Amino acid sequence: MKPLQFNDLLISFTSEFLPLWNDKGSSAHEAVGLWRPSMTSDALNPFYALGDIAVGHYRNINHSKIVAVVSDANKVDGTALRAPVDYQLVWHDEGTGARTNFSIWRPLAPEGYVTMGLVCGVGYDKPSRHAVRCVREDLVVTAQVGELIWNDKGSGSANDFSAWSVIPPGASPGEAYLAPGTFLGSDSYAKPSIETYALRLALTAQLSDLPPPPALTGPESPAVDDTTSTLQVCELPWFCVKDPELTAVEQSQSSPTYRLERTDRHLIAGFGHNTEATSQPFMWTATKGELGGHAKALAANTSVDLSKEWPVYPHALELNFSAHLDRDFTHTQRSAKGWSHASPLEIITYVPPNKAVAAYLVHSEYCLVRQDGSQVSGTVSYTNGDHIYMSESSDATPLPDEAPPEVEAPQAEPDLEVTGHDLIDNALTP
Known part of the structure; x- marks a missing residue:
């Protein structure tokens, strides 16, 4: 599949995912599954995830869900993407009784770049800086917090946590805005006022001038279909x-x-x-x-x-x-x-x-x-x-x-x- 392009950002898609964690074994009222987009196919090399994926169930999402992944059009010295400089801990599952230890982290972007989703750690360790990419500010638009995906009510965790989807704003004429499928997180159960973003794409057509109308050569009425398209x-x-x-x-x-x-x-x-x-x-x-x-x-x-x-x-x-x-x-x-x-x-x-x-x-x-x-x-x-x-x-x-x-x-x-x-x-x- 040929990737989409906006300026020097390439956007492609994957429907393959690696399972990371679910809350089985905890007492949480709702189910959640965490997954990481997979870029193992040759067509997605070198593409990067913008964050991990949260879904409100335990079912396998491979080949049933699809999310955006990104790359830089300039492979050598491009500036569209940057690795995060560090991570900030958002939540961990200590005390929940879940079968495996788990943590969620917020990437910290370099100056002039933004993060578009949260990343899961292995146990309580920070994720690798290569697990995700941050996007240059001019390639995104400010988005909104969407619907609730999951919260840890009843889980037994000492810290509250809720996961939310991303909703793009209304598009300007000639553009499309895309939420890549990542999620946001908050240390409370209320809808957060978190700064979040969507990717930009152009929908502007290159318009050609219509030829002039048929020239009249005499007093006869022109044929109805005597025009060029x-x-x-x-x-x-x-x-x-x-x-x-x-x-x-x-x-x-x-x-x-x-x-x-x-x-x-x-x-x-x-x-x-x-x-x-x-x-x-x-x-x-x-x-x-x-x-x-x-x-x-x-x-x-x-x-x-x-x-x-x-x-x-x-x-x-x-x-x-x-x-x-x-x-x-x-x-x-x-x-x-x-x-x-x-x-x-x-x-x-x-x-x-x-x-x-x-x-x-x-x-x-x-x-x-x-x-x-x-x-x-x-x-x-x-x-x-x-x-x-x-x-x-x-x-x-x-x-x-x-x-x-x-x-x-x-x-x-x-x-x-x-x-x-x-x-x-x-x-x-x-």
């Missing part, structure tokens, strides 16, 4: 997509990235041929916004939302994350209102004498595609009403049985007018 692509990491046909582990292996493809073309919204000797107004009514309601189906089936941040159902996905597509890619840089419904758009313009004019809107079709080319969910159709593109016939033709009009000083023509039923959302330009 342009493909825009935004790559999504697998964990952003809820694939109805694959498990999370299968996604990471068979489709580590998904392509959200946007195919743009000019859609004719009106055509007029002025056969009079003076400029004449023409008015057409087009439809803007989404057609068919497939955007809601896409969000429900895959979690991918074209008009706002996702996931729609946070607990339906394997890893805690947030994502937000670039607004230029989704046509929501001005308003997302058009995604919820289609609405009429009125276009008014003045056509010069003896000329033909065609008005075009940009029509986009979105589809989500796996790495093997198969499509996930249905195609979403959206007509952007923010801009009108005009094509005018190049040469004026004299009216039948009339001499060409005398050349006069040109007069200013009224600008193109575009109106709609939701005028506030139609701050449009010619």
Whole structure:
């Protein structure tokens, strides 16, 4: 699997783990199992864990859970990662009656770096400095404490302890934030106010300019499909997509990235041929916004939302994350209102004498595609009403049985007018 990259940080994933400890033998009210991500495969050399894994049960998590691991894109003198300078003891199980001795430690990061999870010790000894890596501050965002995983109530330990998950903040447009699957710890049972972090990824597509609308060569109405299409692509990491046909582990292996493809073309919204000797107004009514309601189906089936941040159902996905597509890619840089419904758009313009004019809107079709080319969910159709593109016939033709009009000083023509039923959302330009 090709790793994801953000600046000089590489992010990959593992579903293999080494068992470290569980609380069997203690009197704790709830179960807990502690595991360490394994990087023994050649593909994960040299990748590092960001912390150990805590789960609220005793079951084997190998090949059923998946977490992020990291490496430096510059293998020689990279600065994305650093080993911790030391560890601070958070909790040990002395007095619990558990079958084996156990301790939990907080890595202490070098200046300019942050820690993203706790690390387990062998017995009561400090972990190795090579067990985990700290991440440079500009490669992460501040996150939040999530749900309770486990606490030691009833265990008999002299010290209180609770373990918590990590929840990323809402993503900015064009970015995704990922909690790697590590856990936080506190010396009390209340939700802690601990500084914690999530990894950053970019979701910005490289947009290409749409070719100009077809040129009019005469007074005939252009063909409806006589336009050139342009493909825009935004790559999504697998964990952003809820694939109805694959498990999370299968996604990471068979489709580590998904392509959200946007195919743009000019859609004719009106055509007029002025056969009079003076400029004449023409008015057409087009439809803007989404057609068919497939955007809601896409969000429900895959979690991918074209008009706002996702996931729609946070607990339906394997890893805690947030994502937000670039607004230029989704046509929501001005308003997302058009995604919820289609609405009429009125276009008014003045056509010069003896000329033909065609008005075009940009029509986009979105589809989500796996790495093997198969499509996930249905195609979403959206007509952007923010801009009108005009094509005018190049040469004026004299009216039948009339001499060409005398050349006069040109007069200013009224600008193109575009109106709609939701005028506030139609701050449009010619």
